[in-house]
Amino acid sequence: xxxxxxxxxxxxxxxxxxxxxxxxxxxxxxxxxxxxxxxxxxxxxxxxxxxxxxxxxxxxxxxxxxxxxxxxxxxxxxxxxxxxxxxxxxxxxxxxxxxxxxxxxxxxxxxxxxxxxxxxxxxxxxxxxxxxxxxxxxxxx
Amino acid sequence: xxxxxxxxxxxxxxxxxxxxxxxxxxxxxxxxxxxxxxxxxxxxxxxxxxxxxxxxxxxxxxxxxxxxxxxxxxxxxxxxxxxxxxxxxxxxxxxxxxxxxxxxxxxxxxxxxxxxxxxxxxxxxxxxxxxxxxxxxxxxx
Numbered sequence: 628x629x630x631x632x633x634x635x636x637x638x639x640x641x642x643x644x645x646x647x648x649x650x651x652x653x654x655x656x657x658x659x660x661x662x663x664x665x666x667x668x669x670x671x672x673x674x675x676x677x678x679x680x681x682x683x684x685x686x687x688x689x690x691x692x693x694x695x696x697x698x699x700x701x702x703x704x705x706x707x708x709x710x711x712x713x714x715x716x717x718x719x720x721x722x723x724x725x726x727x728x729x730x731x732x733x734x735x736x737x738x739x740x741x742x743x744x745x746x747x748x749x750x751x752x753x754x755x756x757x758x759x760x761x762x763x764x765x766x767x768x
Numbered sequence: 769x770x771x772x773x774x775x776x777x778x779x780x781x782x783x784x785x786x787x788x789x790x791x792x793x794x795x796x797x798x799x800x801x802x803x804x805x806x807x808x809x810x811x812x813x814x815x816x817x818x819x820x821x822x823x824x825x826x827x828x829x830x831x832x833x834x835x836x837x838x839x840x841x842x843x844x845x846x847x848x849x850x851x852x853x854x855x856x857x858x859x860x861x862x863x864x865x866x867x868x869x870x871x872x873x874x875x876x877x878x879x880x881x882x883x884x885x886x887x888x889x890x891x892x893x894x895x896x897x898x899x900x901x902x903x904x905x906x907x908x909x
Contacts, residue, residue: 642843642845643841643843645786645798645839645841647788647796647797647798647837648796649790649794649795649796653790653794653833653835654790654835654837654856655788655789655790655796655835655836655837656788656837657786657788657798657837657838657839657854658839658852658854659839659841659843659850659852692794694794694795694796695796696788696795696796696797696798697798698786698798698799698800700784700786700800702783702784702800704783706881709800711799711800713798713799715795740847
């Protein structure tokens with residue numbers, strides 16, 4: 628049995644993260660995401676009513692290659708304040724169903740903007756399998 | 769002849785960006801970076817005196833697959849203020865030489881921290897080949 632990965636509160640509290648996926652052509656793709664954490668799963672919604680398939684690059688990538696990475700970091704010009712947490716995992720695309728609905732409720736709880744205007748695209752569920760953290764003072768970034 | 773990609777001033781001014789590379793195993797890798805822009809090239813230094821090869825994952829990835837993506841974004845809880853710029857390019861590893869020295873001078877000009885303590889690892893030079901930008905009010909993120 629795989630031990631669930633503990634996701635630190637500093638990540639849960641963060642308002643934005645960056646999600647990297649990999650295309651079938653082996654090119655990386657990178658977007659900022661709003662997200663919510665439950666246990667060792669991270670949920671992120673695709674903004675509502677996408678009109679062009681190009682906008683769903685992250686979804687297309689994940690369907691071909693579910694390995695993704697999420698980074699939460701803190702920047703400050705005082706470099707003694709720097710830290711980051713990187714979460715590697717496998718993503719699932721939730722086009723519909725109870726888990727998607729639950730994720731949307733959690734997202735609306737964290738982001739009031741979503742209460743007023745719920746995303747109606749798919750939700751990405753990322754099952755986190757590995758955590759790597761760094762903070763200034765640690766041996767190496 | 770390839771037209772050089774114009775990198776907006778909002779990117780040049782940003783203090784931090786996120787760099788995605790892809791491993792030989794097709795997994796994405798993601799780190800926050802300090803960087804400087806000159807023309808359509810983006811330079812980023814590896815912090816000094818790396819002691820373990822694991823710390824050079826981005827370098828190892830780039831040597832195997834030079835396709836990288838850099839994201840600069842602005843988050844605000846007022847979502848009308850959101851924007852991001854994504855730069856796709858090919859990375860070169862500068863282990864030594866005049867271009868590396870020049871990049872370190874540019875970096876020290878932007879980040880006083882580097883003047884006091886110059887990085888002595890390799891410099892990544894990213895030749896930007898494509899820019900994608902988004903801001904709230906544009907058709908789609």
